[in-house]
Amino acid sequence: MNITNEAKELLLNAMEENKSEGIRFFLNQGGCCGPQIGVSLDSAQATDKVEEINGVSVAFDTNVISMTEDITLDVQDGGLVLVGVPESGCC
Numbered sequence: 248m249n250i251t252n253e254a255k256e257l258l259l260n261a262m263e264e265n266k267s268e269g270i271r272f273f274l275n276q277g278g279c280c281g282p283q284i285g286v287s288l289d290s291a292q293a294t295d296k297v298e299e300i301n302g303v304s305v306a307f308d309t310n311v312i313s314m315t316e317d318i319t320l321d322v323q324d325g326g327l328v329l330v331g332v333p334e335s336g337c338c
Contacts, residue, residue, distance in 0.1 A: 248315045250301040253322040258303050262288060269304030271295065272311050284311055284318075284332060 250258070258270060267288035275285035291297045291306030298305050307315060318331040 248298075248300055248305065248317075249319040250303055250305075251319065251321045252301070254320045254327055255301050255303055257322060257327055258320075262303075269297075269306060271306040271308070272315055273308040274310040282310075284314055284329065286327075286329070 261267070262269070265288050268290055269288075271287050271289040271291060273285045273287070275283045289306070291304075292308070294309055295306040296309065296312060298307070314332075318329050321328055321330050
């Protein structure tokens with residue numbers, strides 16, 4: 248996983264506003280397209296893998312580690328986006 252400098256700035260501002268220590272990636276089971284990657288301003292859970300990426304504390308639910316290896320958190324149109332997310336199989 249990579250976090251661009253632009254995304255880092257947005258994240259650090261959001262973390263400060265929300266008094267969060269980092270972000271967390273998790274498996275979101277809902278929806279008609281099957282499991283998808285969820286992201287939240289949240290603390291790590293006991294079973295999470297935690298890394299510091301470009302100065303940001305990032306927690307990974309063990310179920311999404313393989314899904315997040317090749318993605319980049321970036322900024323597009325003023326908001327955060329995940330680039331390189333595996334296809335979900337939805338039409």
